Amino acid sequence: MSEASAARVRADRWLWAARFFRTRALAQAALEAGKVRARGRVLDKGDTLKAGDVLTFVAGERLRTVEVLALAERRGDAPAAKRLYRDLHDPV
Numbered sequence: 001m002s003e004a005s006a007a008r009v010r011a012d013r014w015l016w017a018a019r020f021f022r023t024r025a026l027a028q029a030a031l032e033a034g035k036v037r038a039r040g041r042v043l044d045k046g047d048t049l050k051a052g053d054v055l056t057f058v059a060g061e062r063l064r065t066v067e068v069l070a071l072a073e074r075r076g077d078a079p080a081a082k083r084l085y086r087d088l089h090d091p092v
């Protein structure tokens with residue numbers, strides 16, 4: 001894996017690893033439905049993310065805005081998942 005590809009991860013993998021979606025299939029479905037935006041455009045399931053990207057997406061009934069702090073392709077426990085992002089939405 002090259003250094004450039006190591007600094008990026010597919011959007012569906014990251015959304016799943018960060019525990020916003022219970023399965024990768026649900027993350028892919030959200031991307032295919034146009035419910036995930038970053039860098040001023042709607043993301044496709046093949047798009048990649050890098051640290052510093054700001055995502056806006058619908059997860060369940062909730063609109064989320066998060067900043068990507070770290071990358072992961074594998075799903076870990078909940079505390080590890082929370083270290084992958086910073087929630088930019090005001091608390092409800």
